[in-house]
Amino acid sequence: MGEKIRLGIIYGGKSSEHEVSLRTAMAIMNAVDSDKYELIPLYVQLDGNWIKGQPITGKLKGIDTLRLTEGNTSKCAPAHAGEIVPVQKASPVFGIGEEVDVIFPVVHGPNGEDGTIQGLLELANLPYVGAGVMASAVGLDKWMMKNVFAQAGLPQVKYIGVLRSQWERNQEEVVRRIEQELGYPCFVKPANMGSSVGISKAKNRAELLEAMNLAAKFDRRLIIEQFVKARELEIGVLGNEELLTSVVGEVIAAKEFYDYEAKYKGAGTELQIPAKIPQHVEQQIVEMAKQAYRALDASGLSRVDFFWDEENDQLYMNEVNTMPGFTPYSMYPMLFQASGISYSELIDRLVKLALDRHADKQRNIVAAEELE
Numbered sequence: 001m002g003e004k005i006r007l008g009i010i011y012g013g014k015s016s017e018h019e020v021s022l023r024t025a026m027a028i029m030n031a032v033d034s035d036k037y038e039l040i041p042l043y044v045q046l047d048g049n050w051i052k053g054q055p056i057t058g059k060l061k062g063i064d065t066l067r068l069t070e071g072n073t074s075k076c077a078p079a080h081a082g083e084i085v086p087v088q089k090a091s092p093v094f095g096i097g098e099e100v101d102v103i104f105p106v107v108h109g110p111n112g113e114d115g116t117i118q119g120l121l122e123l124a125n126l127p128y129v130g131a132g133v134m135a136s137a138v139g140l141d142k143w144m145m146k147n148v149f150a151q152a153g154l155p156q157v158k159y160i161g162v163l164r165s166q167w168e169r170n171q172e173e174v175v176r177r178i179e180q181e182l183g184y185p186c187f188v189k190p191a192n193m194g195s196s197v198g199i200s201k202a203k204n205r206a207e208l209l210e211a212m213n214l215a216a217k218f219d220r221r222l223i224i225e226q227f228v229k230a231r232e233l234e235i236g237v238l239g240n241e242e243l244l245t246s247v248v249g250e251v252i253a254a255k256e257f258y259d260y261e262a263k264y265k266g267a268g269t270e271l272q273i274p275a276k277i278p279q280h281v282e283q284q285i286v287e288m289a290k291q292a293y294r295a296l297d298a299s300g301l302s303r304v305d306f307f308w309d310e311e312n313d314q315l316y317m318n319e320v321n322t323m324p325g326f327t328p329y330s331m332y333p334m335l336f337q338a339s340g341i342s343y344s345e346l347i348d349r350l351v352k353l354a355l356d357r358h359a360d361k362q363r364n365i366v367a368a369e370e371l372e
Helices: 018-031 116-123 133-140 142-151 164-169 171-181 205-216 260-264 279-296 331-337 343-361
Strands: 005-012 037-044 050-053 085-090 102-105 159-163 186-190 200-202 221-226 231-239 244-252 270-272 300-309 314-321
Touching (some): 005 018, 018 037, 102 116, 102 343, 116 133, 133 142, 133 279, 142 221, 142 279, 164 171, 164 221, 171 205, 186 205, 200 205, 205 221, 231 279, 231 331, 231 343, 244 331, 300 331
Parallel strands (some): 005 037
Antiparallel strands (some): 037 050, 050 085, 159 221, 186 221, 231 244, 244 270, 300 314
């Protein structure tokens, strides 16, 4: 490794969260210390093509500068320099290992935080920020995640998992089961999406039919959850095996729930950091967050979300997001900012955690001959 750490940022991706990824990538690129890092942009276009840009210097003015195109010129040149930086088509990861020391993947949703890119990076034997293949895959699939949490004894709201094929074959039977086991209102979600994409709250049968059809457009696995009147609380976890937690924050949504529009377009949503909750609830959240993190074998970072039924003083696990939104105004960095860790320092820590985890993995014996 040279004097500077060569940090590759993989962003974009083939998902509905493409724009979210661009915002995250730009925020990281503008925040890192140029004396510590050399930044290599690795853009995954919506059609799946990979484009590698030349090292970035200077600050980027907008996410459009990150939309690299093959055979064109990069707009990633520093705004003050006025230079043209060529770009080239890249093979996914392979060969890039000679140009980077560590990867920060910020491709959200399917084909990004679901273990696919993580598996590619494992095959390339590259250090990378965040959870590994298993934790990423389970962390994105809400249905599988709930199964893991149930095995770990973590309290959750009642839920039902339904395949899209089951829904399309026998809607009446599925609706009847939902009404009998969960009732109204209930939440319908695609199992493998983030950023609240495709999620609906159904208050009656007509809304349930609409919600199921919407969720089925995004995934073949659907999850339906019982509604609980509760406050939405979130905490950040940082680390590999030794875990650090942030303060607890609260999402106070102006709309009926914290959907995509509320998350990324404001919509009057308020983030209360730290949350105004009793100490015993905060302590319980810290312990449950660590338990959930370890149940997934997560690493690097995660945001862990909870429902707190204040009236009955009952805390429920909601989900673990292994690659949360990471702009300076996203909940995860804001939670750690309130805990005394700045955005740029958070990036430094995540890069170190990635390198540490990779070094630890290199200790594994991969062939029986190594025992001799």
